[in-house]
Amino acid sequence: MPTITTLPSFDAAINRFDPVMGMEVHVELGTTTKMFCGCSTEFGAEPNAQVCPTCLGLPGSLPVVNRVAVESAIRIGLALNCRIAEHCRFARKNYFYPDMPKNFQVSQYDEPIAFDGWTDVTVDTDDGARVFRIGIERAHMEEDTGKSLHVGGATGRIHGASHSLLDYNRAGIPLIEIVTKPIEVPPALAPAVARAYVTELRELIRALGVSEARMELGQMRCDANVSLKPTGASSFGTRTETKNVNSLRSVERAVTYEIRRQAAALDSGTAIVQETRHWHEDTGETTAGRVKEEAEDYRYFPEPDLVPVAPARDWVEQLRGTLPEPPAARRSRLQAEWGFTDLEMRDVVNAGAVGLVEETIAAGADAAGAKKWWLGVVARTANERGAGIDEVGITPADVARVQTLIGEGTLNDKLARQVVEGVLAGEGSPDEVVTARGLAIVSDDAALGTAVDGAIAAMPDVAEKIRGGNMGAVGALIGAVMKATGGQADAKRVRELIVERLSG
Template identity: 75%
Template sequence: MTTAELLSFDDALAAYDPALGLEVHVELNTNTKMFCGCPATFGGEPNTQTCPTCLGLPGSMPVVNGKAVESAIRIGLALNCEIAEWCRFARKNYFYPDMPKNFQTSQYDEPIAFEGWTDVEVPGENGVETFRIEIERAHMEEDTGKSLHVGGATGRIHGAEYSLVDYNRAGIPLIEIVTKPIMGTREKAPAVARAYVAHLRELILGLGVSDVRMEQGSLRCDVNLSLAPTGSGQLGTRTETKNVNSLRSVERAARYEIGRHAAILAAGGSILQETRHWHEDTGITTSGREKSDAEDYRYFPEPDLVPVAPSREWVEELRGSLPEPPRERRARLQADWGFSDLEMRDTVGAGALGLVEETIAAGASPQAARKWWLSELARRANEQNTEISALPITPADVARIQALVDDGSINDKLARQVFDGVLAGEGTPDEVVAARRLAIVSDEGALGEAVDRAIEANPDVAEKIRDGKVAAAGALIGAVMKEMRGQADAGRVRELILERLS
């Protein structure tokens, strides 16, 4: 199926109602793995953070990470879930090279958190619309290893010359958050999917239990989608697009699958229940494998782990420690910063709320922080087809660049060149200014000489200024700025021009 064979979005919605189901996997930021003492840090040399337990070697015995249980409860409470008084782990059996035990230790029919809900806001032409997302479950499990397929054109196993496996990630603590079917969203379905994942990311970041960096895979979303005839109130056959790792792609994948499903159904075909791969470069999904149902995984209770039974006193203690809810936090920040509703909506929509907050904390004004993240940096993220948070620049860098503007060392135009250097890995903002010689020229002698040359080269303009047409000074200012590569103080240049010609 290619993009040319899709039914248009409007035509698809005229005939079918979409239903979403979102499964979000969150890697917890514990120091060690879920069932062993191996470090859970990101980016280590391949296969250096392993032991007999996370490699599934005979005779090794797992032990539950208590901090991971606490994080799971905090996530469940933040999602208004019931917290189980007693739950246990199960073995989910399947074979894949990145699953060293040939089963995944997970939770099946007894999750630690269940029956919750959360509200998400989606901007529209008529203002913000709120959608309630019902949470079926949030359960604990371990992550798999990571396969690298070498050779071939797609990076997938098909066509690869050989594959490598890094087991460092095997055993990392995961929380999987599963929604109930999300219906009634109609044309807003893709936007609701994106808003939900963004909301979840903001909520979990506030809890401090994960860095939720989608570009590193610490938050991944599986997008389930089905279509049914308009008004039927039924659920169609679903597909599951696996491991979508950006907000933009969550929305695009949902929109693409709506068009693909509709084209198949309109032609009299049927949907195959399967997993699908999302391709960021082409914006399409391709078939992965036929989707298994629960019985295919042959779940059975994990015999090597005792049940988890959090006391009610502990649960209530954790409930009392929850941070400010995202909606209340946004309202407070908006009031503190003096943003309009539109400015705040755009900041949240760009995924820049936390970045702006950190930039302000580093010393920038709210409007300056918002300006750089939502204009200059959002544009660059869009050009690179990445999330704004994935750009190699920190809020402290942005605040420092604004400080250089504020103290007159550079202007906004030069600041953009500083952003170029920082993003290119040339160093800190001060190092980039020094290396590229971007500091504004404040030497009166050099400015005066440049002004004199501009006056001499433009006698007609100079005469207009002498005749009282001060607005004509703009042409001479432009000439001086061009000669000095934008590194002159335009205000001081204007003063010098008027002094010489008055």
């Protein structure tokens, strides 16, 4: 197979090919116990401390379905406008992988609990916002696998590692896998639509309260399927599946890269292999994993140790009554409450900051201030680090506290920016950063008076203008005082002191 070293630009790729996408999103449910046993799901325990004969698949152990997980699955399905099965069952999905202690995964195959749904996503374009309906093929229940830790290599992957360690604490944690129907949108918008879909889904999952959906912790993971077909063709091309993409930004980047990579391969006469691929955040590239099996390769058969699940229709309707406000309706309501323009709200949505702004306001900040910090220095830091805006080490409570310190007169905007930067750098809470860096505004008259007198002495011509009634010249002296105090002077009090000294 020829080696492809140069990729076409994204625009060049979509001039010749139409991408077709499919998103498979795994959501780790926030239950207190695992899917089929009573082991704890608490994150961060010592390796292999939360296991039992059932989740380890030991002989003689029998699984029992977690009712809360079934309830969560039904609520997710309803929120995605799916039909809820009157009768469904679990199956064994057979394949060998070291972090699967049973050598099979209990999942659902031909009888998922939810199917045939849809959700709408909004994407910004040069012609304004456009809404795309994403079809949902199915949402089914399954159990998570354990975790492999590859030690001794440079990349953390099995290639080059000296040995591997296995932690089965995660094995058996309830998962919902949400699978879309093929997504065909204007080619130039494909990566943005992929990101918008996962963003909308995460917002919905969080609103339902069934999971925190923190992608950086693996609580929500996206497998992005991409194939290309010649422009205007009807038959789909061979797809690849980029596994476990763990940030919204990476979803968009991974889809973009795969479109370019596959276009280069097809241009060179290389056949696309149906395979899983690994996403590399540092290089922005995917690399080959394993050849992707078809369904028959998994040798699905009904799980003999679990009875079918038959949700009563009155229970389903009761659960329908617990659904939260749809994300789109919530955004419209919040926009009205916050007084944001369409463009301002769009910026907040695109940054993935709707919930963060809402929590910041709830913690005491005003809407304008909350938006300014999240979409300003915090968003820039996230972009520099290649991380999500909610993954850089500052909380809504921190941002609200910065706003409070401004309101109290402890900080001005310039000092507040330094405080936010300190929090982002891991230096502690806003108050701790203020104390450690000595960033509080100087309002003591004695200290300010000395700085004011120095500025007047250094700029006698400006002082004379002020004495003559030209109050517009006050700004020059205020600027000199601010410079002398490192920006920490109380500008309002400085102005008062200048006027007092020069009004006689």
